[in-house]
Amino acid sequence: MRRMLAAAVRETVAFAPDVVVHHPLILSAPMAADALGVPRVLAEFSPVATASEGFPAAGGPTATYDLGRWNRSTYAVPRAAARVFAADVVRAAAQLPRGRRPASRTPSRATLMAVSPQLLPRPHDWSPRVHLTGSWHDDGLADAVDPAVADFVHDGGHLVASFGSMAVGGAEARARAVVGAARAHGLRVLLLTGWGGLALPDDLRGSDVLAVRAAPFPAVLPGAAVVIHHGGAGTSHAVARAGVPAVVVPVTADQPFWGTQLHRRGIAAAPIPVRRLTTAALVTAVADALTRGGRAAEVGRAMRREDGLAAALDVLGLL
Structure with a gap:
């Protein structure tokens, strides 16, 4: 700091x-x-x-x-x-x-709230100087995907798991819970290991699991059946914008807030705090999330009509 x-x-x-x-x-x-x-x-x-x-x-x-x-x-x-x-x-x-x-x-002079009103409707008591722009995103990243990853997600119906920069202890235990839940539902699983939030144990390797450090969300989220993630603001918006239901496993900071908001909006199962994460808990939560596909698709379509960056630039242009 x-x-x-x-x-x-x-x-x-x-x-x-x-x-x-x-x-x-x-x-x-x-x-x-x-x-x-x-x-x-x-x-x-x-x-x-x-x-x-x-x-x-x-x-x-x-x-x-x-x-x-x-x-x-x-x-x-x-x-x-x-x-x-x-x-x-x-x-x-x-x-x-x-x-x-x-x-x-x-x-x-103003506040740019880079948040989608689909996930957080504008409250009545914000000043007119607060602009709820919608999320900021870059779809051009979809062009930068590894061929092996592109092949793995080509047919859709997969589960994506990402904990971003949440490199706190238990990376193998988290991956074990994710893979166990995915296999219980017959889903192939793409593990985005990030900064160490997930680590695939050798005994879980198989043709239905692909573990890579990173992949662009615009390339791997479309067609996914469900996403398990930590609930950061950027990830929450990317998953919701893709129209995919989620299971949020919050770790810290604003993540419990977004896990709760996504559940209230009907596009995610009830969040599972990371200290309570087990295979059994994830199996139940993934089953819940899979029932929310219709609502998630509806929210995703609405979010894709937003242009948060353009809205933000419009505000700056009026200063």
Whole structure:
């Protein structure tokens, strides 16, 4: 965090931008924009900084519970967490043109919420300055798929499993649960091992299992029967946009929030916390997810009509 906060200031000053678009975690971005005298825009991929009574803050301890009018108070948790890095922000200010942060802070001109309204309908209490753009995606990645992967998914009806960067313990146990559940339902399984979230044991290898470090979602999700994933914002949107039902196994951060949202929207089974993941639990959850294919396809069609990047650029063009 310390290196990132300093680098954000250094690179922003060196680039001299017309506008600063930043994630809420880039705590040093506001002072960089103020020091350069340019507007800034907040970009969120999960609701963390933009409070609402409609749902709790993603990533907080109550992210899976609807607390009604108390939902807004949960956004104090990420704000409090940000204060842990206050000294690092002050240290990063040394790289500003005058070597110190401006005396006043200018509010952001707008917020780009890179979230699909199909997964999170716009709440009534967001300001007009908050733009629910739809997800940001790049379908061109589908052209960069390995031939072996393309052959494996060519006929569809497969299960895809990905835990992205969630390289916490138990990678082989997770893969064992995934393969066991897939075989129980007669599904071939593509394991995307990522940064170590999944590791295929030798005794599970077979023609019905392919394990690769990574593959572009636009190439392997269409035609899949179900996806098992950790529930990150990007993965959740990619799977939903492909029109494929899911089983979410959240690990941390905003993942429990998205697991709950996907289930509420009818396109995923009830989430299974990673500490409760077993083959038996996955067998039941996959059976549930397979019944949700129609609803998932409906949501996917609606999401594919969205152009979140164009909507975001339209907002920036009006600054």
